[in-house]
Amino acid sequence: MxxxxxxxxxxxxxxxxxxxxxxxxxxxxxxxxxxxxxxxxxxxxxxxxxxxxxxxxxxxxxxxxxxxxxxxxxxxxxxxxxxxxxxxxxxxxxxxxxxxxxxESSVNAILITENRGADNPIVYVNPAFERITGYPRADVLGKDPRFLYGEDRDQKGLEEIRAATREARAGHAVLRNYRADGTVFWNDLHIAPVRDGEGRVTHYVGIQNDVTEARTYLDVLAYQENYDTLTRLPNRTLLQDRIGQAITHAERYQTIVAVAIVNVDNFKLINDSLGYQAGDALLKLLAARIQSRVRSLDTVARLGADEFAITSFEHNNARAASSEVRGVLDAVGRPFVINEREVFITCCAGVAFYPQDGQDTESLLKCAHSALHRAKAQGRNVLHFYAPEMDARMNERFQLENKLRRAVDNRELRLHYQPQVDLRTGRVMGAEALIRWPHPELGMISPARFIPLAEETGLIVPIGEWTMRTACMDNRSWQAAGLPPVVIGVNVSAHQFSRGDLVSVVERVLKDTGLDPRFLELELTESVIMENANEVLLTLLRLRKMGVQLAIDDFGTGYSSLSYLRRFPIQRVKIDQSFIKDITSNPDDAAIAKAVISLGHSLRLEVIAEGVESKEQVAFLRAADCDQKQGYYFSRPVPAADFERLLREGRRLVFDEGPAAGVLEGL
The missing domain is CATH 1.10.287 (Helix Hairpins)
Known part of the structure; x- marks a missing residue:
C-alpha cells in the first residue's frame, strides 16, 4: 500500500x-x-x-x-x-x-514518509493533518516531519521515535509539536514501517492524535496534586517532599532544617466582617508577603484555610532560622490593603528543628504543630519553639477530646443551676444553666478545661443543644409540679450562631418540651455579637419575635461597643464578675458598675451582677439600684433536684442592714 x-x-x-x-x-x-x-x-x-x-x-x-x-x-x-x-x-x-x-475522513492525522535513511520526506498527508497542524498538503510534501518539532529537538519522546526508525520497528511517543501559526499542541504519535516484497522498509506510516486537551487536563490534575489553587503555593504533599530533600541535604552537610507553621490569628473574623472574597484576597497577599521574607531556596506552602508552612535549610544554627521566622511575623504585622481598606492581622508560629526535634518529615510537622498550638494558647503574634513537654500536653489534650466525645455519647454531662435573685424582693427569679462533667474515672472536670476544647472541636454545638433541651425539660417539669415559674438562662456559643440553624433548633426544643418561650433566656457574649453583627441581628430579631429572652453575658470584657445595646433586641445585661469582685474597695470598679447599671436602665434593660460573694457587695448593688444578682453569696450552682427543692421551699434572700444581712429564709 x-x-x-x-x-x-x-x-x-x-x-x-x-x-x-x-x-x-x-x-x-x-x-x-x-x-x-x-x-x-x-x-x-x-x-x-x-x-x-x-x-x-x-x-x-x-x-x-x-x-x-x-x-x-x-x-x-x-x-x-x-x-x-x-x-x-x-x-x-x-x-x-x-x-x-x-x-481521508479520519479524525486522526495520517502521514506517510519515504525511508531514505537520514531523511524521510513526506509523500502523503490526509486532510486531518492539514486541519490539526494548519499546514497545507502542498507545503509539506517532500519535507522531513522534523519541522513539526520546531526548535524543541531534545524532547524525551523523540529518542523513542529515533530508535524505532533505526531498528525498523513500530514506535510510540507523546511529543510537543508546533502548528503553522506557532501554537503548541501535544501529538500522540504512532509510527509503523511498511516493507516491500523482499522485507525492506520503504516507507513509514505515522498516525497523529491531538491530545492537547487531555494533556492539559492531566497537567492541571498534577498541579492540583502539588499546589494550592488559591495562592499557587506548594501544598502539603509537595511540602513533605521538600522537607525530605532538606533533611537529606542537612544530613550530608551537617546543617539545620527549620520547619515553621504559621497561623493567622482570628481569621474567621476577617471572613465574617469583610466577606469570603476579601478573605481570599488577604490570603493571596499574605502568601506573597511571606514568600518575600524568605530565601529563594526555602519553601513556603499552604496547609489549608489560614495555615502556612515554611521550610528553611542550610542554617548553621537555630538562631538564624528563628530570625527568619520572626521577620515573617513582623512583616505580616504591616497593613494589607483590600478593597481600598487597610486590614491589620497578626500570626502565631510554631517552629521545630532537625535534627534535635525530629528525624523525619512527619515528626517535624507534628512538633511544629505542637509548638503552634502552644503559641496560640498564649495569645496573638506569638512565636514558640517546640519543647518535648509539649507532646505530653498534646497527648493529654487528645485524650481529653476523646473522653469528651464519649461523654457526649454516653450522656455523662450534667446541668447545675445557679439562682438569680431579685435585689428588691430577695426572691429567686431565675437561674443560669451551667454544664458540669463528673467523669467516672477523673472525677469532676472543670468547665475551664473542656469548654474551650469543645469550642475548638465543634463539640460545643451538640453540647449546646443538649444543654438547651435539658434546661427546658427541667423548667417545664418544675412548672408542671406547680412551682413558681422562673427564667432559665442558657449560654450560646459563636459556633451555634455560625451554623445558621439556631432559630430552628430553639423552635424544635421549645416544641418538644412544651416550654413557654418567655421562660428561656439565651446568653451570648459581646464577642459573639460583634463577630458577624448583621447576621446575628437578624437571628436575634427572629428569636425575640418568638418570645425568647436575650441577655449579654460578661458585659464589659469584650468589644465594649455600646451601639449594639441600642441596635440589638436585648432585655438584660450581666455585669462581669471581674468588675464586681472589688466594687467595695476599688473606686474604678465601683464607678464602672454604677455606669453600667445607669446605662442599662436608661436603655430600659435589666441589669444583673455576676459573682456576688459578700453582703457588702449586695449592699452596694442595692444602693446602685441593680436589678438582680447571681453568685455564691446566695447559692453555688446546684443540681436540678436541689434547685427544685429551693423553689419548692420558697427560699429567698433576706436583706438586713444589721449583722444578719443576707440570711436565707424559707417562706
Missing part, C-alpha cells in the same frame, strides 16, 4: 489493484498457451491417423472444423476471463476507494 503511495502521490492505496491485474494476466496467458498447444497438436493430424486411421482429405476437413472450434472456444474463454478480470478490478477499486475514503 505505502509503496504505491510513494510512486503515485495522487492515488494512494493502488497495490492491491496492481496485484489483481498481474494475477489475471498470468491466468489468461497460461490458459491461452494451453489452448494453442492443444490446437497445434490436433492440427498436425497425428492423433486422427493414429487413433482412427483417417485419410488426409478427411483429416483436412476435420482440421478446418477444428480451426473454427478453436476460434470460438478461444473467444469464449477470453470473454469469460476478461469479464472476471474486469469484475475483480472493479471490486479492488471499490475496496481501494473505501480505504482511501476512510483515511
Amino acid at each position: 505505502a509503496v504505491a503511495m510513494a510512486a503515485r502521490e495522487t492515488t494512494p492505496l493502488r497495490d492491491p489493484l496492481e496485484r489483481a491485474e498481474r494475477r489475471w494476466a498470468a491466468k489468461i496467458a497460461v490458459l491461452y498457451g494451453a489452448l494453442v498447444g492443444f490446437w497445434i497438436f490436433i492440427q498436425s493430424g497425428l492423433p486422427l491417423r493414429a487413433l482412427f486411421g483417417f485419410e488426409l482429405e478427411r483429416i483436412g476437413f476435420l482440421q478446418t472444423l477444428n480451426a473454427w472450434f478453436f476460434v470460438l472456444a478461444s473467444a469464449w474463454l477470453l470473454y469469460l476471463l476478461v469479464g472476471r478480470h474486469i469484475a475483480s478490478i472493479r471490486e479492488a477499486e471499490t475496496a481501494l476507494r473505501l480505504r482511501d475514503r476512510a483515511i
Whole structure:
C-alpha cells in the first residue's frame, strides 16, 4: 500500500489493484498457451491417423472444423476471463476507494514518509493533518516531519521515535509539536514501517492524535496534586517532599532544617466582617508577603484555610532560622490593603528543628504543630519553639477530646443551676444553666478545661443543644409540679450562631418540651455579637419575635461597643464578675458598675451582677439600684433536684442592714 503511495502521490492505496491485474494476466496467458498447444497438436493430424486411421482429405476437413472450434472456444474463454478480470478490478477499486475514503475522513492525522535513511520526506498527508497542524498538503510534501518539532529537538519522546526508525520497528511517543501559526499542541504519535516484497522498509506510516486537551487536563490534575489553587503555593504533599530533600541535604552537610507553621490569628473574623472574597484576597497577599521574607531556596506552602508552612535549610544554627521566622511575623504585622481598606492581622508560629526535634518529615510537622498550638494558647503574634513537654500536653489534650466525645455519647454531662435573685424582693427569679462533667474515672472536670476544647472541636454545638433541651425539660417539669415559674438562662456559643440553624433548633426544643418561650433566656457574649453583627441581628430579631429572652453575658470584657445595646433586641445585661469582685474597695470598679447599671436602665434593660460573694457587695448593688444578682453569696450552682427543692421551699434572700444581712429564709 505505502509503496504505491510513494510512486503515485495522487492515488494512494493502488497495490492491491496492481496485484489483481498481474494475477489475471498470468491466468489468461497460461490458459491461452494451453489452448494453442492443444490446437497445434490436433492440427498436425497425428492423433486422427493414429487413433482412427483417417485419410488426409478427411483429416483436412476435420482440421478446418477444428480451426473454427478453436476460434470460438478461444473467444469464449477470453470473454469469460476478461469479464472476471474486469469484475475483480472493479471490486479492488471499490475496496481501494473505501480505504482511501476512510483515511481521508479520519479524525486522526495520517502521514506517510519515504525511508531514505537520514531523511524521510513526506509523500502523503490526509486532510486531518492539514486541519490539526494548519499546514497545507502542498507545503509539506517532500519535507522531513522534523519541522513539526520546531526548535524543541531534545524532547524525551523523540529518542523513542529515533530508535524505532533505526531498528525498523513500530514506535510510540507523546511529543510537543508546533502548528503553522506557532501554537503548541501535544501529538500522540504512532509510527509503523511498511516493507516491500523482499522485507525492506520503504516507507513509514505515522498516525497523529491531538491530545492537547487531555494533556492539559492531566497537567492541571498534577498541579492540583502539588499546589494550592488559591495562592499557587506548594501544598502539603509537595511540602513533605521538600522537607525530605532538606533533611537529606542537612544530613550530608551537617546543617539545620527549620520547619515553621504559621497561623493567622482570628481569621474567621476577617471572613465574617469583610466577606469570603476579601478573605481570599488577604490570603493571596499574605502568601506573597511571606514568600518575600524568605530565601529563594526555602519553601513556603499552604496547609489549608489560614495555615502556612515554611521550610528553611542550610542554617548553621537555630538562631538564624528563628530570625527568619520572626521577620515573617513582623512583616505580616504591616497593613494589607483590600478593597481600598487597610486590614491589620497578626500570626502565631510554631517552629521545630532537625535534627534535635525530629528525624523525619512527619515528626517535624507534628512538633511544629505542637509548638503552634502552644503559641496560640498564649495569645496573638506569638512565636514558640517546640519543647518535648509539649507532646505530653498534646497527648493529654487528645485524650481529653476523646473522653469528651464519649461523654457526649454516653450522656455523662450534667446541668447545675445557679439562682438569680431579685435585689428588691430577695426572691429567686431565675437561674443560669451551667454544664458540669463528673467523669467516672477523673472525677469532676472543670468547665475551664473542656469548654474551650469543645469550642475548638465543634463539640460545643451538640453540647449546646443538649444543654438547651435539658434546661427546658427541667423548667417545664418544675412548672408542671406547680412551682413558681422562673427564667432559665442558657449560654450560646459563636459556633451555634455560625451554623445558621439556631432559630430552628430553639423552635424544635421549645416544641418538644412544651416550654413557654418567655421562660428561656439565651446568653451570648459581646464577642459573639460583634463577630458577624448583621447576621446575628437578624437571628436575634427572629428569636425575640418568638418570645425568647436575650441577655449579654460578661458585659464589659469584650468589644465594649455600646451601639449594639441600642441596635440589638436585648432585655438584660450581666455585669462581669471581674468588675464586681472589688466594687467595695476599688473606686474604678465601683464607678464602672454604677455606669453600667445607669446605662442599662436608661436603655430600659435589666441589669444583673455576676459573682456576688459578700453582703457588702449586695449592699452596694442595692444602693446602685441593680436589678438582680447571681453568685455564691446566695447559692453555688446546684443540681436540678436541689434547685427544685429551693423553689419548692420558697427560699429567698433576706436583706438586713444589721449583722444578719443576707440570711436565707424559707417562706
